[in-house]
Amino acid sequence: MLNRLTISELSQKLARREVSAREVMQACLDQIQRVEGKLHAFISYNGADALAQADVADKALAAGARKPLLGIPVGMKDVLAVKDHPLNCGSKILGSFTSLYDATAVSKLREAGAIIFGRLNMDEFAMGSSTENSGFGPASNPWDTTRIPGGSSGGSAVAVAADECIGTLGTDTGGSIRQPAALCGCVGLKPTYGRVSRYGLVAFASSLDQIGPFSKTVRDSALILNAISGYDPCDSTIIPEPVPDYTAALTGDIKGLKIGIAKEYAVGGLDAAVNSAVQNAVKHLEKLGAEIVEVSLPHTEYAVATYYIVATAEASANLARFDGIRYCARVEGADPIELYCKTRGAGFGAEVKRRIILGTYVLSSGFHDAFYVRAQKVRTLIRQDFLNAFQKVDAIVTPTSPTPAFKIGEKADDPLQMYLSDIFTISANLAGIPGISIPCGFTANPQLPIGLQLIGKPFGEETILKIADAYERTTPWHKEKSPLS
Amino acid sequence: MPTEVDVKYVAHLARISLTAEEEQKFGAQLKNILGYIEKLNQLDVSHIEPTAHAVPLVNVFRKDEVRPSLSNEDALRNAPAKANGLFVVPKIVE
Numbered sequence: 352m353l354n355r356l357t358i359s360e361l362s363q364k365l366a367r368r369e370v371s372a373r374e375v376m377q378a379c380l381d382q383i384q385r386v387e388g389k390l391h392a393f394i395s396y397n398g399a400d401a402l403a404q405a406d407v408a409d410k411a412l413a414a415g416a417r418k419p420l421l422g423i424p425v426g427m428k429d430v431l432a433v434k435d436h437p438l439n440c441g442s443k444i445l446g447s448f449t450s451l452y453d454a455t456a457v458s459k460l461r462e463a464g465a466i467i468f469g470r471l472n473m474d475e476f477a478m479g480s481s482t483e484n485s486g487f488g489p490a491s492n493p494w495d496t497t498r499i500p501g502g503s504s505g506g507s508a509v510a511v512a513a514d515e516c517i518g519t520l521g522t523d524t525g526g527s528i529r530q531p532a533a534l535c536g537c538v539g540l541k542p543t544y545g546r547v548s549r550y551g552l553v554a555f556a557s558s559l560d561q562i563g564p565f566s567k568t569v570r571d572s573a574l575i576l577n578a579i580s581g582y583d584p585c586d587s588t589i590i591p592e593p594v595p596d597y598t599a600a601l602t603g604d605i606k607g608l609k610i611g612i613a614k615e616y617a618v619g620g621l622d623a624a625v626n627s628a629v630q631n632a633v634k635h636l637e638k639l640g641a642e643i644v645e646v647s648l649p650h651t652e653y654a655v656a657t658y659y660i661v662a663t664a665e666a667s668a669n670l671a672r673f674d675g676i677r678y679c680a681r682v683e684g685a686d687p688i689e690l691y692c693k694t695r696g697a698g699f700g701a702e703v704k705r706r707i708i709l710g711t712y713v714l715s716s717g718f719h720d721a722f723y724v725r726a727q728k729v730r731t732l733i734r735q736d737f738l739n740a741f742q743k744v745d746a747i748v749t750p751t752s753p754t755p756a757f758k759i760g761e762k763a764d765d766p767l768q769m770y771l772s773d774i775f776t777i778s779a780n781l782a783g784i785p786g787i788s789i790p791c792g793f794t795a796n797p798q799l800p801i802g803l804q805l806i807g808k809p810f811g812e813e814t815i816l817k818i819a820d821a822y823e824r825t826t827p828w829h830k831e832k833s834p835l836s
Numbered sequence: 837m838p839t840e841v842d843v844k845y846v847a848h849l850a851r852i853s854l855t856a857e858e859e860q861k862f863g864a865q866l867k868n869i870l871g872y873i874e875k876l877n878q879l880d881v882s883h884i885e886p887t888a889h890a891v892p893l894v895n896v897f898r899k900d901e902v903r904p905s906l907s908n909e910d911a912l913r914n915a916p917a918k919a920n921g922l923f924v925v926p927k928i929v930e
Contacts, residue, residue, distance in 0.1 A: 448914045451911075470864075543891075545891050558890065587896040590891060652875070653875060655872075656872060661875075676912065676915075677923060678915065678916070680916065681925070685926065686928070688927055690925075692848070696854060696857060699852065704862070707895050708841075708850055708862060709848045710850075711893045712841055712846045715849060722873070728881035730887040731886060731887040732881070734887060766869065770869075782921055787891070
């Protein structure tokens, strides 16, 4: 059952030549064969291509090559470009599009020796919190297939939680890595804005989007982050900070670190089991030697409203390129305008249309200042809240999601309720700071995972990884396997 | 004052054709969302600078040099309609 192992475990076995990369990849393909019919984590995958990459890795291993991810299959959210592979962004509008180049995160993973594998299911253009908005049909939660896996990177979380892949990449604009990681019971990390190049990531909201890893352990996320971080001449918003070895921070020692709890995060609608798991986790961190400090993030209640103006405004501009001229499944019209309208009307799903229309509205003449500029100003206040809090603490701890995974269809007709479930994750994107979700318990019946979020300072990935790892080492939650793994 | 959105007009600005059913549904949902968003009016932001990017950005320059780029064939690879090395579009000028 090689597919059940972690990157760290497999790397050792591969280096010692106890197992081959082909065997690892085949184990993942066998697992996909067994459970994918119930999960739909992948929109598509190319097993032959993956096995061919595995053979190349095996040759390198036989020649004594040592690379941090050599022979490790890493799955890709369907919004990241992989040369000559399909790219659909979970949407029907892109038709039979294939990528012309690798995203920088993908080429960096290749340099580290990883096998680039699969097109993981997602909410269309990363707009959603449940993967129900996929143009290819929803994915299911491996703990209970009648429930959503979270979103938008639902497929990336499911593939890891169900042992279909060893690690995956997702993207996080308002919680799209952390929330599905929480609901599926794996680790998910959103790096600081500007840590990982966005070149080759199809843009949803350019000032918020960030690529990050899903994995079975905190150490594995650190390994993937090592590989994908750093300067890229193709992304003008990358911050040229040096990339440390993130695994060096995983000492298990968090004595004296100050961890904040925000009083504003005691919101209504917080599930009792989630609340008690998070309270216990905070006590546990205190037992490990951290100092728990109360902090205030006074503008928390405005984060969701701010986000849905900023993100939709940026999306309305970014998604203008899907017009049926250079790519897309075109619907002909008498003139270009009619062609655009028909192509976009037929190709986009309901949530994408809703958000483009909202974004167009808040940017339109007469409303721009009242909505968009005001939201950008509130964004300043939200960011300032965090910078003030981080004067006092090294990290902030919160639940990742206010509830465990809900039933497929439960919130489908109420977009506002769906948006409000992002309350704990959205602020980190607005402030541009990193966040990680790790397993911290389960609900009783049905057994569903609960996630703990740690939010860090700008470029504070080492600190949140250190705390997350110290917690993981001394708790059993990450070892629990879903019924479908 | 939950704002009434002229969905048909805004959808045209966004170049998206909607069915009558979608217009009605989105109208009601957007009214609901905008009602929630009005929350932001509770704050006095008159002296606050807007944030466009969370991280301060500086202009990034590079030398203007000829480098390898997409071939004509690759650039047209995903085109829904092409001819003579060009994208085909509906007639624009009479």
